Amino acid sequence: KAGVTQTPRYLIKTRGQQVTLSCSPISGHRSVSWYQQTPGQGLQFLFEYFSETQRNKGNFPGRFSGRQFSNSRSEMNVSTLELGDSALYLCASRAGQNSPLHFGNGTRLTVT
Amino acid sequence: GQSLEQPSEVTAVEGAIVQINCTYQTSGFYGLSWYQQHDGGAPTFLSYNALDGLEETGRFSSFLSRSDSYGYLLLQELQMKDSASYFCAVGGPGRDDKIIFGKGTRLHILP
Numbered sequence: 713k714a715g716v717t718q719t720p721r722y723l724i725k726t727r728g729q730q731v732t733l734s735c736s737p738i739s740g741h742r743s744v745s746w747y748q749q750t751p752g753q754g755l756q757f758l759f760e761y762f763s764e765t766q767r768n769k770g771n772f773p774g775r776f777s778g779r780q781f782s783n784s785r786s787e788m789n790v791s792t793l794e795l796g797d798s799a800l801y802l803c804a805s806r807a808g809q810n811s812p813l814h815f816g817n818g819t820r821l822t823v824t
Numbered sequence: 825g826q827s828l829e830q831p832s833e834v835t836a837v838e839g840a841i842v843q844i845n846c847t848y849q850t851s852g853f854y855g856l857s858w859y860q861q862h863d864g865g866a867p868t869f870l871s872y873n874a875l876d877g878l879e880e881t882g883r884f885s886s887f888l889s890r891s892d893s894y895g896y897l898l899l900q901e902l903q904m905k906d907s908a909s910y911f912c913a914v915g916g917p918g919r920d921d922k923i924i925f926g927k928g929t930r931l932h933i934l935p
Contacts (some may be wrong), residue, residue, distance in 0.1 A: 734913070745923065752930045754911060754925050755867070755911065757924055757925075760922055776932060782860060784830070802866065804867075807849075809854070809915070810855070812857060812872060813857075813859075813867075813869065815867045816866060817866045
């Protein structure tokens with residue numbers, strides 16, 4: 713069974729631009745979560761989607777948004793990029809509430 | 825709100841045993857998980873405790889005390905490949921509760 717796939721692996725953007733990241737969960741997983749990882753801050757929860765509905769949201773500004781499609785694939789969008797948005801963005805899927813998270817390899821975003 | 829505390833770094837010797845502690849504060853609780861992340865890699869699931877006590881999986885064990893809001897990950901017979909960051913994580917009891925991670929413990933293993 714294929715794992716969680718995130719594209720692209722690397723992105724370099726300029727301040728003020730916007731970016732869209734993509735995540736394909738493990739087949740059969742309907743829950744997709746997004747995390748931002750920066751040195752010293754660990755994994756910070758962005759949002760979780762389940763069956764195309766945002767189920768929960770972390771404490772990030774409205775510039776961060778996401779959506780999920782009927783095939784469970786998810787996208788995350790960041791508008792008006794700031795230097796502080798440079799991070800590794802991780803997507804994870806899970807089979808159910810009691811199930812572990814399965815992470816993709818992440819998208820490394822650099823904002824210059 | 826939810827928060828987790830774990831040491832930022834731990835150093836141990838190859839072949840030894842090391843314990844990584846995690847304390848949490850949550851408005852609800854639905855289990856403590858542990859994840860391992862090697863440099864440049866994705867976090868991978870290690871263990872999960874929903875009830876008090878010890879869960880053992882090979883060289884790794886995880887413990888939970890819900891009354892103390894405390895858990896730990898125990899790694900035995902340390903190998904150099906265990907050098908990684910280890911994260912504890914908690915989820916709430918509700919269907920819509922998110923999984924929150926600690927900031928991670930960097931484990932350094934000396935030969």
